[in-house]
Amino acid sequence: xxxxxxxxxxxxxxxxxxxxxxxxxxxxxxxxxxxxxxxxxxxxxxxxxxxxxxxxxxxxxxxxxxxxxxxxxxxxxxxxxxxxxxxxxxxxxxxxxxxxxxxxxxxxxxxxxxxxxxxxxxxxxxxxxxxxxxxxxxxxxxxxxxxxxxxxxxxxxxxxxxxxxxxxxxxxxxxxxxxxxxxxxxxxxxxxxxxxxxxxxxxxxxxxxxxxxxxxxx
Ligand SMILES: Cc1cc2nc3c(=O)[nH]c(=O)nc-3n(C[C@H](O)[C@H](O)[C@H](O)COP(=O)(O)O)c2cc1C
Numbered sequence: 001x002x003x004x005x006x007x008x009x010x011x012x013x014x015x016x017x018x019x020x021x022x023x024x025x026x027x028x029x030x031x032x033x034x035x036x037x038x039x040x041x042x043x044x045x046x047x048x049x050x051x052x053x054x055x056x057x058x059x060x061x062x063x064x065x066x067x068x069x070x071x072x073x074x075x076x077x078x079x080x081x082x083x084x085x086x087x088x089x090x091x092x093x094x095x096x097x098x099x100x101x102x103x104x105x106x107x108x109x110x111x112x113x114x115x116x117x118x119x120x121x122x123x124x125x126x127x128x129x130x131x132x133x134x135x136x137x138x139x140x141x142x143x144x145x146x147x148x149x150x151x152x153x154x155x156x157x158x159x160x161x162x163x164x165x166x167x168x169x170x171x172x173x174x175x176x177x178x179x180x181x182x183x184x185x186x187x188x189x190x191x192x193x194x195x196x197x198x199x200x201x202x203x204x205x206x207x208x209x210x211x212x213x214x215x216x217x218x
Pocket of ligand 1: 035064159
């Protein structure tokens with residue numbers, strides 16, 4: 001993958017306690033919504049707004065979301081000065097000796113300890129459903145399920161087809177997230193990538209950036 005050329009990858013297990021510094025730590029996740037194509041734009045806007053001295057970003061890409069990022073996108077993402085690590089599901093199981101031993105940190109727990117804020121932008125209908133019923137098959141869902149609600153916040157930006165958004169199951173799931181304390185950046189009405197027009201487009205990148213700045217007080 002192109003990112004391996006631009007983002008240093010290491011087999012050294014990630015321990016949150018080894019990465020304590022004065023910077024704010026943003027865990028930014030993408031899911032299998034077409035709005036993932038805006039990730040390079042979002043990161044570019046973040047790097048124009050915040051300095052690497054104040055903010056560090058770790059990315060989690062769900063397996064589906066990788067389909068929306070070209071090799072050129074991944075190179076651009078890897079070159080972003082704020083981005084220090086990119087995580088995928090396979091990293092959960094990448095133990096130095098090939099098998100889990102008691103000394104091995106658990107990645108989804110370490111990322112939760114490291115992060116000051118988790119932002120899922122875009123949040124797909126599938127991950128919305130999964131998280132609200134407590135599913136945790138995959139790195140992002142495991143982080144969400146293991147979240148320390150008393151210590152750090154979660155912001156999500158749903159993005160999906162209008163009929164997915166207006167499906168009767170959606171409103172209850174959104175209310176569940178809000179009741180847990182999740183900040184939901186409600187989707188906007190627009191002509192969607194599929195050609196349909198209606199509510200379901202991800203909120204603007206500038207809104208996500210402003211929300212991150214406000215939540216992290218930077
Ligand atoms: C081309 C394409 C575009 C898609 N766009 C969306 C979308 O905008 N929102 C959404 O919720 N699902 C969308 N999907 C469906 C998700 O990718 C699918 O439900 C996937 O399993 C989500 O996985 P994840 O939630 O684990 O990332 C799209 C699928 C395809 C093939």
